[in-house]
Every structure is written in C-alpha cells, then in structure tokens.
Amino acid sequence: MSEKSAKELLRQIPGVDALLQTEPVERALARHPRKLVLDAVREVLDERRKQILQSPEPFPGLDLQELAQCAAQRVELLAEFTLRPVVNATGIVIHTNLGRSPLAEQAIDRLRRICSGYSNLEYDLSAGERGSRYVHAESILRELTGAESALVVNNNAGAVFLVLSTLAKDREVVVSRGQLVEIGGSFRIPDVMSSSGAILREVGTTNRTHPKDYVTAITEETALLMKVHTSNYRIVGFTAEVTLDELVGIGRKHGLPVVEDLGSGCFVNLAPFGLYGETTVQESVRAGADVITFSGDKLLGGPQAGIIVGRRDLIERCRKNPITRALRVDKMSLAALEATLRLYRDERQAIEHIPTLKMIASPAHELKARAEDLARLLRETDTGNSLQIEVGEGFSQVGGGSLPAQDLPTHVVAVHCAAIGPNRIEQALRNGSPPIIGRIESQRFLLDLRTVKDSELDAIRQGFARMLREFA
Ligand SMILES: *Cc1c(COP(=O)(O)O)cnc(C)c1O
Numbered sequence: 001m002s003e004k005s006a007k008e009l010l011r012q013i014p015g016v017d018a019l020l021q022t023e024p025v026e027r028a029l030a031r032h033p034r035k036l037v038l039d040a041v042r043e044v045l046d047e048r049r050k051q052i053l054q055s056p057e058p059f060p061g062l063d064l065q066e067l068a069q070c071a072a073q074r075v076e077l078l079a080e081f082t083l084r085p086v087v088n089a090t091g092i093v094i095h096t097n098l099g100r101s102p103l104a105e106q107a108i109d110r111l112r113r114i115c116s117g118y119s120n121l122e123y124d125l126s127a128g129e130r131g132s133r134y135v136h137a138e139s140i141l142r143e144l145t146g147a148e149s150a151l152v153v154n155n156n157a158g159a160v161f162l163v164l165s166t167l168a169k170d171r172e173v174v175v176s177r178g179q180l181v182e183i184g185g186s187f188r189i190p191d192v193m194s195s196s197g198a199i200l201r202e203v204g205t206t207n208r209t210h211p212k213d214y215v216t217a218i219t220e221e222t223a224l225l226m227k228v229h230t231s232n233y234r235i236v237g238f239t240a241e242v243t244l245d246e247l248v249g250i251g252r253k254h255g256l257p258v259v260e261d262l263g264s265g266c267f268v269n270l271a272p273f274g275l276y277g278e279t280t281v282q283e284s285v286r287a288g289a290d291v292i293t294f295s296g297d298k299l300l301g302g303p304q305a306g307i308i309v310g311r312r313d314l315i316e317r318c319r320k321n322p323i324t325r326a327l328r329v330d331k332m333s334l335a336a337l338e339a340t341l342r343l344y345r346d347e348r349q350a351i352e353h354i355p356t357l358k359m360i361a362s363p364a365h366e367l368k369a370r371a372e373d374l375a376r377l378l379r380e381t382d383t384g385n386s387l388q389i390e391v392g393e394g395f396s397q398v399g400g401g402s403l404p405a406q407d408l409p410t411h412v413v414a415v416h417c418a419a420i421g422p423n424r425i426e427q428a429l430r431n432g433s434p435p436i437i438g439r440i441e442s443q444r445f446l447l448d449l450r451t452v453k454d455s456e457l458d459a460i461r462q463g464f465a466r467m468l469r470e471f472a
Contacts, residue, residue, distance in 0.1 A: 009052045012062050016041050022068035028075040040074035087456045087463075089438040091410055091448025093359045094400025096184055098437065100297040100304070102355040103336055107302065110339035111332055121331045134319060136334050140341045144267060146285045147292070147309035151319055152337065157187045158327040159293040159306030160261050164196035166321045167257065167291070167314060171223035172201040176209035176242065178235055179228040183263075183401050189228055198223070208240040214250050224259050225251050227289075229279075231263035232401035244279070248288040257290035257314060264402040265294025265307060267344050268351065273361050275403050281309065290314055296333070298400045301356030302340035303333040359450050360398060364409050370449040371411040377461050378413065382468060388416040394441075396450040414444040420471055428467040436463045
C-alpha cells in the first residue's frame with residue numbers, strides 16, 4: 001500500500017470528540033471518571049494510528065461504533081483494580097503467589113476497628129506520653145511461646161536480616177551446608193548473610209553434618225550458631241543433622257547464642273492432620289534456642305510479619321538497631337497479628353477460625369462431599385453436556401515452603417473436554433472475574449475444594465457458565 005493511502009486512512013480515524021458522543025462511551029462516562037474515559041479513547045485511537053503507520057494492511061477497523069465499543073471495553077480494563085480477589089482452587093493452602101494466608105474474621109474485624117480511627121500505636125496510655133509500637137504483640141507472643149521477649153518486624157526475611165546484622169556483623173555465623181536454603185523470591189541464606197554484614201561459615205556436607213563440625217568451626221570470630229529450617233525441601237537417604245538440643249548444648253559450652261530460622265512458625269501440633277516433622281515455636285523455645293524467627297503469614301495464618309522471639313538481652317539489641325526502623329511493622333499488620341495470636345489461647349478456636357489451619361484440618365470425607373456438590377452444580381450449568389465432570393481422589397499441598405513432600409489426601413473435581421482442552425479451560429477461568437485458579441493434571445483441569453470457600457462456589461458456577469458461552 002502506498003504512502004498516500006496510509007495518509008488517507010489516518011485521515012479517516014474519527015476524532016476524540018466523535019467517540020465521546022457515541023452511546024457506549026457515553027455510558028462509560030456515566031460510570032467512570034472523565035479522565036479515565038478520555039485515556040481509554042486516546043489509547044484506542046493511538047493504537048489504530050500506530051497500526052496504520054506500521055502496516056496499513058490488513059485494513060484496520062475504523063468504524064465509529066466499533067471503536068466506541070473498543071474504548072468502552074478499555075475503560076472497564078483501566079478501571080479494574082490490579083490487586084483483586086481470586087478463587088484459589090489449586091489446593092495449595094499457603095500459596096505465596098495468591099497471597100499466602102487468608103485472615104481469620106476476628107483479625108479482619110480488628111483491622112477494621114483499629115484502622116478506621118486513631119489508636120495507641122505509639123502512645124503509652126498509662127504514662128500519657130510517647131510509647132513504642134513494639135509492645136503490642138509482645139505480651140501475647142511471650143504468653144504463647146514461653147519466650148522472654150518478642151519483636152515483630154515486616155517479614156521473616158527482615159527478621160533474619162535484623163538478627164544477623166545486630167548480633168553478627170563482621171563476625172562469623174556457623175551454618176550447616178545442608179541448610180543453605182533458597183526460598184522463592186530470591187531469599188537465600190548466603191545472600192541475606194552477606195548483605196547483613198555477617199560472614200557465613202559453612203560446615204558439614206550437603207547430606208551430613210555432625211556436632212564436631214560445628215565445634216571445630218568455632219573460633220574467636222564466631223558470633224552465632226545458626227539452624228535454618230529446610231522449609232521447602234527434604235534431604236533423604238544417608239543423612240545426619242545436628243538437633244536443636246545438640247546445637248544448644250554446643251552453644252552453651254562455648255558461650256555462643258543459637259539462632260533458629262524456623263520459617264513457618266507453627267504453634268500447633270499438626271500430626272493429628274497427618275503432617276509430621278514441623279517443630280512448633282514452643283518446642284524450639286523449650287529446647288533453648290536463644291533467638292527464633294518465623295513468618296506471620298505461613299502456618300501461623302496471620303498477616304505478613306516477621307516475628308522474633310527469644311532472650312531479652314538479644315532481642316533488646318535488635319530493637320535498638322537503627323535498621324529496625326526500615327523494617328518496621330505497620331499498624332494494620334499489628335492489629336491483625338494480635339487478633340490472630342489471641343485465637344491460639346485455645347487451640348480448638350485457632351483450628352476452627354484461622355483459615356489456614358482450618359483448611360489443613362479439613363477431613364477427606366468432608367472434601368469429598370463438597371466436591372460432589374460442586375460437580376453437581378457444574379453439571380447443571382453445562383446444559384449442552386460439553387464437559388465431562390467427575391470427582392476423584394487427589395492430593396493438596398500445604399505450600400509456602402512448609403512441609404515439603406507431605407501431601408494431604410483430598411477430592412478434586414476433574415473437568416475434561418476433548419474439544420476445548422485443559423489449557424483453554426484453565427485460561428478462560430483464570431481470565432474471568434473473579435479469576436478461578438486451578439491446576440492441570442493428566443489432560444484434565446482440576447479444582448481442589450480444600451482451598452475453596454462455600455461462598456465461592458457460585459462464583460465458580462458463573463465462571464463455568466461464562467466459559468461455556470465463550471466456547472459455544
Ligand atoms: C519463608 C521463609 C523465610 C522468609 O520469610 P518471609 O516471611 O517470606 O520473609 C525465611 N526463612 C525460611 C526458612 C522460610 O521458610
């Protein structure tokens with residue numbers, strides 16, 4: 001096509017004002033700020049202009065009504081929140097990509113109470129003067145864990161960084177080679193160590209570390225002995241690990257504090273739910289770890305936070321480190337954390353009300369009944385019988401780098417359609433509103449009810465209805 005016809009096409013692009021007078025755009029103007037509608041109209045027209053300049057063939061649609069529809073759709077896209085609720089049907093309970101732990105109702109109520117007005121966040125009510133935000137979750141953490149002192153920061157990566165930078169700057173920290181973990185999102189023990197200014201002293205081998213390995217590594221330069229929970233992997237086979245008890249014994253003998261990065265920070269014994277090997281925070285405190293760090297939003301089931309518990313003198317040094325200011329926890333997290341922690345005063349309450357624990361504790365027979373309900377609902381929706389919908393056995397995961405290699409038996413709704421294919425089903429549901437996230441296994445799209453609330457079943461039904469219309 002000649003340059004002349006490109007020019008001709010450019011002249012045919014309607015103006016912004018013409019679009020503003022079309023019905024779809026007028027409707028958008030009634031519902032959205034004018035600025036947003038104008039942005040959408042300009043974006044759509046700019047795209048057409050660029051398309052013509054790049055290659056005028058095939059002839060781009062320049063029909064006024066069609067452009068108006070495009071602009072109206074674009075407004076809806078621009079008006080959409082970027083952070084949105086999704087339905088987690090993956091069965092991965094602590095799904096880091098999907099926001100880790102949902103909060104308990106009690107935590108949400110507290111969040112609303114504290115954040116809709118003023119609070120004594122940094123105000124000492126009895127003295128009538130400036131106080132510290134760090135006192136708020138401290139007493140309940142001491143009560144629940146039995147530790148002398150506690151400090152809450154922004155997240156566990158921050159907690160580990162703060163502890164190392166306070167207690168081991170320019171000095172050595174002894175860690176087993178089997179525990180040099182990488183957690184998703186680039187948290188790596190060796191890297192956190194070097195950025196905190198501590199010097200990593202690796203001991204043992206990947207699969208075996210013995211007490212004598214720690215002992216022979218201790219020098220004048222040693223500041224700490226550290227144990228890191230291998231949250232997201234297991235070393236199996238010919239292995240040897242030094243227990244926390246043994247490490248504490250070595251620390252005491254040499255006058256060195258023992259720091260444990262527990263990762264998940266579980267307060268209840270999960271063995272009754274078929275999950276083994278996760279040490280609770282209370283057990284680590286009792287074993288004598290001097291400082292313990294863990295996350296607020298993994299197995300604890302609270303908001304994002306990094307919790308440090310342990311010896312008063314060591315925690316006090318962390319609190320006084322100026323870096324604490326950069327890692328400080330905000331009032332929303334503190335409000336939700338205190339409310340979550342209070343539920344742990346009664347373990348049954350915690351399991352009933354904290355969604356993360358409740359989902360882990362869901363018995364298989366209950367999940368089966370719920371899967372059958374959903375399957376029935378979806379079959380009713382699929383009036384054209386285009387899908388094969390079945391309930392089958394499967395496995396859920398705890399996720400979030402907790403309890404790797406331990407699966408929870410579950411029941412899934414498996415959707416199969418030779419004509420559509422699992423990838424297109426997955427994509428259509430993911431692009432719906434709310435997005436529904438499932439997983440594909442053996443050419444079938446699976447929905448695991450463990451991580452789905454009853455109140456979300458209707459959204460899933462609607463998502464399927466929309467998908468079926470789209471593929472009809
Ligand atoms: C998850 C984890 C961290 C990081 O915790 P965040 O709260 O995500 O910052 C650190 N160490 C271990 C062992 C973990 O499992």
